[in-house]
Amino acid sequence: MTTLTKSQIKRKALVEATIELVNNSGFHAAPMSKIAKMANVSPATIYLYFENKQDLVNKVYIEVKAAFTEYAFATYDPKMDVEKGFEIIWKRIADFKLKECEEAMFLAQCDNTPIIDEPSRQEGIKHLQPLLDLWERGRKEGRIKPLSDYILYAYAINPLSFLMIMQKRGAFQLDEDHLEEAYQSAWSSIKK
Amino acid sequence: MTTLTKSQIKRKALVEATIELVNNSGFHAAPMSKIAKMANVSPATIYLYFENKQDLVNKVYIEVKAAFTEYAFATYDPKMDVEKGFEIIWKRIADFKLKECEEAMFLAQCDNTPIIDEPSRQEGIKHLQPLLDLWERGRKEGRIKPLSDYILYAYAINPLSFLMIMQKRGAFQLDEDHLEEAYQSAWSSIKK
DNA sequence: TAAAAAAGAATGAACGTTCATTTTTTGTCT
DNA sequence: AGACAAAAAATGAACGTTCATTCTTTTTTA
Numbered sequence: 001m002t003t004l005t006k007s008q009i010k011r012k013a014l015v016e017a018t019i020e021l022v023n024n025s026g027f028h029a030a031p032m033s034k035i036a037k038m039a040n041v042s043p044a045t046i047y048l049y050f051e052n053k054q055d056l057v058n059k060v061y062i063e064v065k066a067a068f069t070e071y072a073f074a075t076y077d078p079k080m081d082v083e084k085g086f087e088i089i090w091k092r093i094a095d096f097k098l099k100e101c102e103e104a105m106f107l108a109q110c111d112n113t114p115i116i117d118e119p120s121r122q123e124g125i126k127h128l129q130p131l132l133d134l135w136e137r138g139r140k141e142g143r144i145k146p147l148s149d150y151i152l153y154a155y156a157i158n159p160l161s162f163l164m165i166m167q168k169r170g171a172f173q174l175d176e177d178h179l180e181e182a183y184q185s186a187w188s189s190i191k192k
Numbered sequence: 193m194t195t196l197t198k199s200q201i202k203r204k205a206l207v208e209a210t211i212e213l214v215n216n217s218g219f220h221a222a223p224m225s226k227i228a229k230m231a232n233v234s235p236a237t238i239y240l241y242f243e244n245k246q247d248l249v250n251k252v253y254i255e256v257k258a259a260f261t262e263y264a265f266a267t268y269d270p271k272m273d274v275e276k277g278f279e280i281i282w283k284r285i286a287d288f289k290l291k292e293c294e295e296a297m298f299l300a301q302c303d304n305t306p307i308i309d310e311p312s313r314q315e316g317i318k319h320l321q322p323l324l325d326l327w328e329r330g331r332k333e334g335r336i337k338p339l340s341d342y343i344l345y346a347y348a349i350n351p352l353s354f355l356m357i358m359q360k361r362g363a364f365q366l367d368e369d370h371l372e373e374a375y376q377s378a379w380s381s382i383k384k
Numbered sequence: 385t386a387a388a389a390a391a392g393a394a395t396g397a398a399c400g401t402t403c404a405t406t407t408t409t410t411g412t413c414t
Numbered sequence: 415a416g417a418c419a420a421a422a423a424a425t426g427a428a429c430g431t432t433c434a435t436t437c438t439t440t441t442t443t444a
Binding site: 108147153178 | 300346
Binding site: 223238239245 | 401
């Protein structure tokens with residue numbers, strides 16, 4: 001249990017308010033004044049923690065992405081068998097997307113729009129390296145199809161984002177059975 | 193060759209300017225004044241064709257989605273064999289996403305953010321019915337896995353959006369070989 | 385009590401939208 | 415066909431609002 005200083009609490013409130021407002025209204029309808037109000041803070045206070053609105057969104061993106069990948073790889077060990085490693089990572093990602101739904105929605109929005117600047121996007125990608133390493137090993141061992149990382153990601157990981165968004169919009173319910181089906185689809189699309 | 197009236201030309205210019213600006217800058221950084229300038233039109237003129245900015249974006253979304261699905265199903269015939277039908281549709285969709293890249297980017301952005309209102313989103317979904325019908329038939333004939341439409345879409349169709357965006361960002365090149373690999377992944381993830 | 389943090393009010397710029405005019409098109413009459 | 419008037423389309427400037435950001439003052443912390 002890490003106790004937060006008052007400063008850290010305020011900053012966290014700002015980050016959460018940003019995520020919620022951008023998720024529900026979009027960047028264009030998430031003014032600093034509303035973010036401040038939602039975080040119970042004066043608009044001016046935001047500028048003690050962030051340079052400007054762009055900086056705020058960039059930093060929220062990078063931090064959420066870091067939290068996402070940390071969660072994704074928390075129970076993974078590079079010494080694991082390729083198939084087992086992939087299953088572990090995939091299921092942790094699924095977990096995150098369903099449980100930390102707000103954060104995941106925010107990432108999806110950033111990944112599909114120009115609201116994040118290019119350096120922040122690059123910074124966010126870095127953290128995926130363990131997965132790319134796993135795939136590289138899998139290809140070398142002949143256990144994973146010799147496809148580019150982008151195609152593997154498109155078929156094995158990204159579908160979860162689509163399902164999470166549909167779930168968030170109430171279009172359908174992603175239960176345990178669905179999740180297992182989805183995992184099987186994911187694995188069968190990359191396994192040799 | 194359908195000849196357009198002056199009105200239709202102006203409206204078309206507005207639609208294209210909207211797509212380009214929203215793609216490159218995001219909704220929040222696509223002011224009416226810029227859209228007007230890019231379409232060589234006065235800001236006031238936009239309001240002769242659209243009620244307001246929200247209406248403009250909604251209508252652009254619906255029209256682009258309609259063009260997308262019309263293209264997707266243009267060479268498809270419901271009497272086709274399930275596998276052939278899927279291949280035809282999938283490849284047309286891939287074609288569209290790579291050739292009409294701007295339009296496809298715009299759709300991806302709308303589908304992953306709250307910039308479109310709910311009725312317009314529903315309207316856009318309707319046009320996908322032929323694909324859902326094909327899948328329903330495929331399930332009945334035992335040729336397609338008994339998965340929900342959302343999961344089928346997530347694994348068979350949506351990955352193309354991710355690949356298209358990566359391609360647009362210059363991250364990698366989606367050539368003929370990649371495309372065939374992607375198609376095989378798509379089909380193998382839904383076939384029984 | 386000095387310094388740091390936070391606040392609310394203020395500021396100028398930029399936005400979406402409207403208004404008063406001008407320009408273009410259309411239809412009619414010669 | 416050409417002249418003209420009514421209607422429609424289009425315009426640039428202007429409006430009120432809202433925004434991101436800053437400034438000055440107050441509150442909290444050390």
